Amino acid sequence: MRKLDPEKHEARRQQILRAATACFARRGFHQTRTAEICVEAGMSPGNLFHYFDSKEAIIEALVEEERHEAAQIFEQLRQADDLLQALLDLVDVAFDALADRSEARLAVEIGAEAMRNPRIAVMFERSDAETKAALIGVLTTAVARGQIDPTLDLPSTAGWLIALFDGMISRAAIDPTFDAAAQAPMLRLLIARFLRPQPAARP
Amino acid sequence: MRKLDPEKHEARRQQILRAATACFARRGFHQTRTAEICVEAGMSPGNLFHYFDSKEAIIEALVEEERHEAAQIFEQLRQADDLLQALLDLVDVAFDALADRSEARLAVEIGAEAMRNPRIAVMFERSDAETKAALIGVLTTAVARGQIDPTLDLPSTAGWLIALFDGMISRAAIDPTFDAAAQAPMLRLLIARFLRPQPAARP
Numbered sequence: 001m002r003k004l005d006p007e008k009h010e011a012r013r014q015q016i017l018r019a020a021t022a023c024f025a026r027r028g029f030h031q032t033r034t035a036e037i038c039v040e041a042g043m044s045p046g047n048l049f050h051y052f053d054s055k056e057a058i059i060e061a062l063v064e065e066e067r068h069e070a071a072q073i074f075e076q077l078r079q080a081d082d083l084l085q086a087l088l089d090l091v092d093v094a095f096d097a098l099a100d101r102s103e104a105r106l107a108v109e110i111g112a113e114a115m116r117n118p119r120i121a122v123m124f125e126r127s128d129a130e131t132k133a134a135l136i137g138v139l140t141t142a143v144a145r146g147q148i149d150p151t152l153d154l155p156s157t158a159g160w161l162i163a164l165f166d167g168m169i170s171r172a173a174i175d176p177t178f179d180a181a182a183q184a185p186m187l188r189l190l191i192a193r194f195l196r197p198q199p200a201a202r203p
Numbered sequence: 204m205r206k207l208d209p210e211k212h213e214a215r216r217q218q219i220l221r222a223a224t225a226c227f228a229r230r231g232f233h234q235t236r237t238a239e240i241c242v243e244a245g246m247s248p249g250n251l252f253h254y255f256d257s258k259e260a261i262i263e264a265l266v267e268e269e270r271h272e273a274a275q276i277f278e279q280l281r282q283a284d285d286l287l288q289a290l291l292d293l294v295d296v297a298f299d300a301l302a303d304r305s306e307a308r309l310a311v312e313i314g315a316e317a318m319r320n321p322r323i324a325v326m327f328e329r330s331d332a333e334t335k336a337a338l339i340g341v342l343t344t345a346v347a348r349g350q351i352d353p354t355l356d357l358p359s360t361a362g363w364l365i366a367l368f369d370g371m372i373s374r375a376a377i378d379p380t381f382d383a384a385a386q387a388p389m390l391r392l393l394i395a396r397f398l399r400p401q402p403a404a405r406p
Contacts, residue, residue: 028233108318165370167373
């Protein structure tokens with residue numbers, strides 16, 4: 001039996017995931033044939049099936065990858081002294097990620113697929129629940145430090161920040177006039193005005 | 204040749220559009236066969252093709268319907284004396300519409316389709332541009348009346364309100380834990396804090 005070089009293995013996996021991202025973003029999940037991913041990745045079907053046994057398995061890996069990235073972002077966020085400022089800085093991180101429109105389109109595609117594919121839905125919801133829990137944790141610490149308004153309902157606040165992020169992704173994916181860099185200042189202002197401690201007279 | 208009763212014609216069209224909404228929301232646009240829409244609508248393929256010659260034509264009609272509804276909402280909005288309050292009241296209108304999860308799922312499905320189907324993209328973008336222009340118009344009047352913060356960049360502000368609305372739809376469509384009624388107060392607060400005239404000390 002062939003011995004696998006872990007680094008080479010991972011590089012090949014990444015090659016397939018990036019090829020699949022491009023294909024799914026271009027044509028959608030259901031209209032993409034595995035053969036097209038092979039062409040995009042420059043490898044044979046036999047080789048691809050060695051890494052992923054189905055299109056679903058590729059989507060699962062992509063959701064898992066996003067989940068891992070989100071966990072890393074929150075890990076870093078928790079180190080910050082000023083959590084409101086750190087959340088506002090996340091806007092720039094998000095806009096950098098959306099500069100590659102394929103990533104935004106992939107996210108819309110996965111969301112649509114999660115609506116009707118139970119296997120994808122389970123992964124999507126787990127990832128989503130983790131993100132929400134992590135964000136509520138950060139907001140709770142920020143309240144304790146006096147960095148955000150203590151009267152906010154935190155689970156609902158976290159939900160709306162995530163909805164706003166979803167909306168940003170959907171705009172980046174669908175709206176050809178959407179210019180991330182030009183839109184960033186108003187989004188930062190929106191989040192700052194929503195979260196910051198309010199003057200006593202205007203609750 | 205059969206004489207068409209316009210009321211009956213419109214009722215039949217509506218019957219097909221509601222059946223198609225249910226099918227598209229359940230299985231997605233590409234996985235829905237015209238035959239399934241016929242079964243859902245309780246009519247023969249020949250009858251259905253009398254009204255719509257393709258699945259694309261049905262989607263176009265659904266986008267057109269949303270466009271018409273949006274125009275009506277803005278028409279009503281412009282009558283209001285307090286435009287900030289009227290915008291906040293729109294939150295409840297939106298949540299009422301999202302109580303039918305099929306409508307939210309259909310919107311996600313159409314957005315995903317607009318990413319790769321040029322015919323749908325054209326309609327989607329026109330509808331989107333009209334909504335944005337109407338919203339900028341309302342915000343401009345609200346600034347003139349001193350009802351919202353005059354320092355806001357209005358096109359960008361309108362873009363973020365639309366993104367927030369997109370995010371709300373995506374949450375309603377995908378997140379099984381999303382409870383519209385429970386989330387409404389924080390969304391109203393978010394919009395109010397973003398738009399209202401700010402105390403001079405906190406620009």
